[in-house]
Amino acid sequence: MQESIKHDTVLDTGAEQLGATYAAALLGAASSAGAVDEVLEQLSELVSVTLREHASLAAAFRSPRVSIEEKQRVLDRLFGDQMHPVLLRFLKVAAVRGRLGYLPAILRAAQAQQDELLGRVVAEVRSAVALTDELREQIRARLSQVFAKDVRLEERVDPEVIGGVVIRVGDTVFDSSVSGQLESMSRRASAGFARHLRERFDQFTTAT
Structure with missing residues (x-):
């Protein structure tokens, strides 16, 4: 009988442990093929965009009621x-083992393991x-200049960050938000707003 698949959550310790195990296997296979960056980029696109925008597909991947064969056919048909090929084979193995519902945890673990291997800094933006x-x-x-290391950005759009950008690297926070300028910011054209962000970013990073 195919095992029931739990919903993966950030607080699910079991999911994170399983994710770490599968991530190591994926990175090992991708490294042997010389395709770590490509595989991680495609897995990120699958988890962060495709499955997020297509809830029915994500539900099918999680569901024990959808057969392994059907999940594999969907993988072939869509991707x-x-x-x-390394990622496609990995996903098919995950389908056999009832682990497609854990792809977010696998992605998180794979990125963390690769960051550690490369000595890379992760910045939440x-x-x-x-x-x-x-x-x-920019x-x-x-x-990269500030920390003298390669940097990977984790980006999030947050409407509460009015007129600026907030960057967190570990316990260090760079904050150029100007929340008191809501009305004027709402009238800015997109290009002008991006230019404003660049200017603000220059101001608070120059001080570091």
Whole structure:
């Protein structure tokens, strides 16, 4: 009988432990194929975008009522011609073992393990609007200078961060938010707002 699959939550210790085990296996296979970055990027896209935007697909992956064969057919049909073979094989094995519901935990663990291996700093970035490519690279480059290490950004749009950007690296917080300017910010064009963020970012990183 196929085992029941639990919903993965951040506070689920069992999910995190299982995620770490499967993440190590995935990274090992991806490393042997010389495709760690590509595999992690595709897994992140699957978890953070595809499954988040398509709740029915996420539910099917979690459900013990959907057969292994059907889950594997779905994987082939949706991703067979665009996903790296290492990741596709991994997902099919996860389907056999009833672990597709744990993909978020596996992604978190894989990213953490790779960050540790590379000595990479993780920066949580909260901004009122999505970062532009230019601003993203500016933030990454500046933080790399500050910490003298490679930096990976974890981005989150947070409307409460009015007119600025808040960056947390461990216990260090860089805060350029200007919450008192709600009315003026609401009238800014998107490009102008991104420029404003860059200016604010320059101001508070220059002081470090």
